[in-house]
């Protein structure tokens with residue numbers, strides 16, 4: 228999978244219950260369109276969407292389940308329960324929240340990583356800071372993604388991708404660094420590659436038309 232995604236574009240196709248495009252059928256079509264446009268892999272949320280996207284594209288999938296627990300802020304593949312559900316989809320990689328925050332049910336990050344590996348599935352660590360990325364590498368994750376940078380109370384919030392962090396991580400880590408989060412334009416994508424990213428995930432700018440529309444509307448306010 229890493230040879231396939233190196234230097235290319237991964238598209239995130241996600242629409243939760245509260246979003247207008249929430250539907251596996253629609254996400255399947257969205258992923259098909261992404262493939263036609265040249266995407267080499269898809270990041271997707273939920274078992275139904277993943278199965279549908281596998282059917283429509285046959286591309287490698289980074290699977291996640293977003294679920295809220297009352298005892299933790301973590302919501303991207305938070306526990307073993309979500310991993311077990313994802314393992315049945317035959318997705319090639321599972322992305323998990325690898326931030327420093329307290330996990331639901333008192334679970335431990337290392338156990339979750341080992342559990343994913345026990346299914347022969349790769350682990351992508353969604354991090355928000357340099358230290359979390361280093362920790363994820365030390366715990367045996369296969370790659371890290373900058374997904375949560377700006378989404379934890381203690382990480383820097385940038386309007387576009389955090390190029391400084393991407394550069395530092397790409398220079399210092401030995402596992403692949405995937406740029407993800409707020410890559411809003413083709414120029415942002417070029418920038419993350421110029422700063423050493425191994426691969427990159429683009430979501431909202433391609434697959435959330437409500438947000439794309441809003442940007443146009445804001446431009447004429």
Ligand SMILES: CC(=O)N[C@H](C=O)[C@@H](O)[C@H](O)[C@H](O)COP(=O)(O)O
Pocket residue numbers: 239241291303374375378407408409410428429430431432
């Ligand atoms: C923070 C969080 O929950 N991010 C989610 C992770 O799966 C998705 O909602 C994002 O769309 C994805 O990371 C891609 O980022 P962007 O949509 O900015 O291109």
